[in-house]
Amino acid sequence: xxxxxxxxxxxxxxxxxxxxxxxxxxxxxxxxxxxxxxxxxxxxxxxxxxxxxxxxxxxxxxxxxxxxxxxxxxxxxxxxxxxxxxxxxxxxxxxxxxxxxxxxxxxxxxxxxxxxxxxxxxxxxxxxxxxxxxxxxxxxxxxxxxxxxxxxxxxxxxxxxxxxxxxxxxxxxxxxxxxxxxxxxxxxxxxxxxxxxxxxxxxxxxxxxxxxxxxxxxx
Amino acid sequence: xxxxxxxxxxxxxxxxxxxxxxxxxxxxxxxxxxxxxxxxxxxxxxxxxxxxxxxxxxxxxxxxxxxxxxxxxxxxxxxxxxxxxxxxxxxxxxxxxxxxxx
Numbered sequence: 317x318x319x320x321x322x323x324x325x326x327x328x329x330x331x332x333x334x335x336x337x338x339x340x341x342x343x344x345x346x347x348x349x350x351x352x353x354x355x356x357x358x359x360x361x362x363x364x365x366x367x368x369x370x371x372x373x374x375x376x377x378x379x380x381x382x383x384x385x386x387x388x389x390x391x392x393x394x395x396x397x398x399x400x401x402x403x404x405x406x407x408x409x410x411x412x413x414x415x416x417x418x419x420x421x422x423x424x425x426x427x428x429x430x431x432x433x434x435x436x437x438x439x440x441x442x443x444x445x446x447x448x449x450x451x452x453x454x455x456x457x458x459x460x461x462x463x464x465x466x467x468x469x470x471x472x473x474x475x476x477x478x479x480x481x482x483x484x485x486x487x488x489x490x491x492x493x494x495x496x497x498x499x500x501x502x503x504x505x506x507x508x509x510x511x512x513x514x515x516x517x518x519x520x521x522x523x524x525x526x527x528x529x530x531x532x533x534x535x
Numbered sequence: 536x537x538x539x540x541x542x543x544x545x546x547x548x549x550x551x552x553x554x555x556x557x558x559x560x561x562x563x564x565x566x567x568x569x570x571x572x573x574x575x576x577x578x579x580x581x582x583x584x585x586x587x588x589x590x591x592x593x594x595x596x597x598x599x600x601x602x603x604x605x606x607x608x609x610x611x612x613x614x615x616x617x618x619x620x621x622x623x624x625x626x627x628x629x630x631x632x633x634x635x636x637x
Contacts, residue, residue, distance in 0.1 A: 344546055345609070352612055356619045363623040370627065371634045389572060396568050404561040407602050411554060511604070518603045525594045528568075529587035533575035 344508040351512040355519050358482075362523050365475050369530060372467050379464025383472070384534035386451060388442065392532035395438050396524060402431035403521040406490075406514045416504040418497060425494050425510075428517065432487045439480055472531055479527060482520045489513045552601060560601045567594050 373380050405427040412420030443452075450457030451469055458466060493513045496502040502509050552560075571590045579586060600606040605613060 342546060348608070349612065349615075352615060356615070359619055359623065363626065367627055367630050371630060374634050389575075393568065393572055397565060400561060400564045400568065403564075403598065403602050404557060407557045408554060411552075411557065515603055518598055521602075522595055522598050525598070526588075526591050529571055529575070529591055533571065533583075533587055 342506070347508050348512060348515075351515050355515060358519055362475075362478070365471075365478070366526065366530075369471055369475070372464075372471060376464025376467055379462050380468045381534050382462075383465045383468030384531060386446070386449065387472075387532050388445075389532050391438060391442050392528050395435055396528050398431050398435045398438065399521045399524050402428045402435070403518055405431065406517045410507060410510055410514050413497070413502070413504055413507045413510055418504075421510070422494055422497055425490055425497070429487055429490050429494075432483055432490070432517075435483055436480065436487075439476070439483075475527055476531070479520065479523055482523070486517050486520050489516055552607075557601065560597050563597055564594055 405424045409421045409424035409428060412424055446452055446469075452458065453470065453473060458469060490513060493502060493510055496509060567590050571587055574586055574590075575583065599616070605616060
């Protein structure tokens with residue numbers, strides 16, 4: 317039952333395994349570790365943008381506050397709740413599958429996808445409101461603003477945009493998981509693909525946890 | 536069928552927290568979000584950012600530990616995660632020294 321093994325044991329095993337007939341050819345440990353390694357690259361990608369944010373915030377703090385006044389806290393707050401809840405339903409989907417409830421797992425997975433679309437819709441409403449106020453890249457109104465406000469909105473669109481792309485990719489991955497479960501490729505005995513998809517989804521939530529206070533809560 | 540005696544720990548077995556634990560974690564995260572928004576309304580001056588980041592860090596801890604399951608994973612996962620977080624922190628601190636004391 318123990319998953320407590322070290323790397324050396326794994327390499328030894330793979331040699332042995334080749335000679336063991338009828339053995340399950342699967343490495344859940346390695347698959348999960350691989351997913352985490354990918355998540356680390358994502359962390360560094362967003363980490364770089366947060367470093368940029370830090371430097372510009374230091375240089376243009378008063379104008380960052382001015383720019384943040386244009387963002388609606390309740391919209392950002394609502395999106396935070398939507399993402400947090402979607403993270404919960406994601407976990408419930410994995411737990412349901414592990415407890416051999418295929419229906420439950422698919423139900424919670426679809427709920428997660430529903431919340432993901434909810435996030436995108438709220439984001440769309442926010443962005444279109446910005447658009448009507450002439451607060452988008454290259455807009456004349458924005459070009460006439462002080463340098464710091466331009467930088468603020470540049471960072472806002474880059475970082476929430478990149479995050480939004482992750483939400484869209486997340487929807488694709490989660491939908492693919494629904495198909496895999498329906499096809500019987502992801503089962504209560506083989507749930508690690510769903511766990512990995514979940515890890516991706518939680519990363520999206522994790523990044524938003526930092527984006528929200530840094531862009532919306534600048535009084 | 537998977538024989539748990541033969542798989543040598545390479546096949547993952549379910550050891551997830553219960554539905555209840557996950558819902559408690561979610562409630563904690565929601566409360567922390569409400570607290571962040573409430574605190575942002577107060578005027579804490581220079582501490583505003585520090586408090587917001589502290590709460591964000593606590594929320595991340597809960598997401599990573601429970602939702603992302605790291606609490607129940609092998610030691611190697613935790614070591615890798617701490618290593619990467621240290622890299623990000625080093626980059627941030629070094630950049631901060633340059634930007635803030637220029």
